[in-house]
Amino acid sequence: MTDISLSVPPSTAPSPAFLTLSIAPAQVVRGAGILSQMGEAIARLGQRPLVVGGDRTLSVVQPFLEPALAQQSLQVAQASYGEDCSETSLNQLRQAVSHHQADLLIGVGGGKALDAAKLVAHQGHLPIVTIPTSAATCAAWTALSNVYSEQGSFLYDVGLAKCPDLLILDYDLIQTAPRRTLVSGIGDALAKWYEASISSGHSEQSLIVAAVQQARVLRDLLFQKSTAALQSPGSQVWRDVVDASVLMAGVIGGLGGAQCRTVAAHAVHNGLTHLLQSHHTLHGEKVAYGILVQLRLEEMIQGNLLATTARQQLLKFYEEIGLPQSLADLGLLDVTLADLQRSAEVACRPGSDLHHLPFEVTPTQLMAAMVSTTAPTTDIRSQESSFRSQPQPAPLD
Numbered sequence: 308m309t310d311i312s313l314s315v316p317p318s319t320a321p322s323p324a325f326l327t328l329s330i331a332p333a334q335v336v337r338g339a340g341i342l343s344q345m346g347e348a349i350a351r352l353g354q355r356p357l358v359v360g361g362d363r364t365l366s367v368v369q370p371f372l373e374p375a376l377a378q379q380s381l382q383v384a385q386a387s388y389g390e391d392c393s394e395t396s397l398n399q400l401r402q403a404v405s406h407h408q409a410d411l412l413i414g415v416g417g418g419k420a421l422d423a424a425k426l427v428a429h430q431g432h433l434p435i436v437t438i439p440t441s442a443a444t445c446a447a448w449t450a451l452s453n454v455y456s457e458q459g460s461f462l463y464d465v466g467l468a469k470c471p472d473l474l475i476l477d478y479d480l481i482q483t484a485p486r487r488t489l490v491s492g493i494g495d496a497l498a499k500w501y502e503a504s505i506s507s508g509h510s511e512q513s514l515i516v517a518a519v520q521q522a523r524v525l526r527d528l529l530f531q532k533s534t535a536a537l538q539s540p541g542s543q544v545w546r547d548v549v550d551a552s553v554l555m556a557g558v559i560g561g562l563g564g565a566q567c568r569t570v571a572a573h574a575v576h577n578g579l580t581h582l583l584q585s586h587h588t589l590h591g592e593k594v595a596y597g598i599l600v601q602l603r604l605e606e607m608i609q610g611n612l613l614a615t616t617a618r619q620q621l622l623k624f625y626e627e628i629g630l631p632q633s634l635a636d637l638g639l640l641d642v643t644l645a646d647l648q649r650s651a652e653v654a655c656r657p658g659s660d661l662h663h664l665p666f667e668v669t670p671t672q673l674m675a676a677m678v679s680t681t682a683p684t685t686d687i688r689s690q691e692s693s694f695r696s697q698p699q700p701a702p703l704d
């Protein structure tokens with residue numbers, strides 16, 4: 308007899324008896340210059356907070372956060388999350404929690420520091436406050452942490468019991484981050500539509516339909532407002548795009564849950580993290596490039612004309628706001644064929660989100676898509692046939 312449950316990857320297999328959703332933080336507070344007024348809201352969650360962040364973010368946040376916490380007579384300690392959200396840094400953070408006898412974690416950062424703080428809080432059954440210092444990801448919102456190796460390679464993600472207890476979005480803080488972080492956040496948020504519509508576009512479940520439709524609205528909003536937002540940091544349109552990248556992208560992940568998460572764009576990102584040369588680019592930059600790769604796969608393997616149109620539209624948009632369109636833009640022009648193959652193999656390994664695509668993909672096909680994200684689209688059929696007659700992708704140099 309076949310055990311059906313074994314044939315479904317665990318990440319996409321909800322329990323047949325019940326489905327648990329972690330849709331949103333218990334409370335979201337947003338505004339400009341609000342951090343110094345957040346002492347009381349934080350004190351409701353704990354008296355001995357451990358603040359977890361990177362060296363830059365801790366020094367940016369400290370002048371505002373410290374007086375607010377001191378006013379409430381909280382016993383505060385702080386810990387740097389190190390280089391990455393890795394097993395070693397998680398271990399050090401757990402020791403810091405125990406040494407300080409912390410009863411609350413406060414994560415401060417753009418992505419990895421928040422992931423590390425959320426995961427340590429989850430493991431210790433402690434409440435968690437997230438304070439994003441850039442709009443680079445929706446990590447301040449979600450009940451999910453990504454774990455990386457010491458070398459920065461993506462290893463696995465962990466679903467958490469709940470979204471944060473309190474999310475504090477201080478626009479003044481976000482404005483201290485480099486422009487590039489918001490561009491990257493836009494890339495990561497855009498992926499919601501291209502991935503959710505593929506993994507869940509045919510679902511009839513109410514909440515999944517809601518998540519997919521919101522992802523489409525999010526994409527349109529980013530198309531309409533991103534250029535103006537990047538031209539005027541601090542303005543209302545800039546805040547709208549920050550909200551879209553940090554909050555709305557989080558809502559979609561929460562509503563869609565495990566059934567409506569990532570597909571090839573993130574799988575390509577995960578594969579690229581295994582190349583040392585990719586570590587200077589941000590998460591959302593690699594994901595944005597991954598969207599183009601995903602569309603390219605749909606064009607080449609399925610002959611999907613809509614994917615061609617979508618890719619041309621994205622290339623134009625990427626050009627406008629400065630998202631990478633190719634391996635060269637990611638600084639990977641000199642990557643060897645062996646390295647490219649390694650990252651394609653990681654993206655194609657069993658259990659990878661790449662397999663949420665409705666067709667099979669081999670590492671060779673993926674490499675061909677990775678080197679042709681900017682290909683013109685005059686005649687898909689001729690490109691497809693030349694692709695099929697080529698056993699190896701074109702050399703990169």
Ligand SMILES: [Zn+2]
Nearest residue numbers: 495573590594
């Ligand atoms: Zn992402």
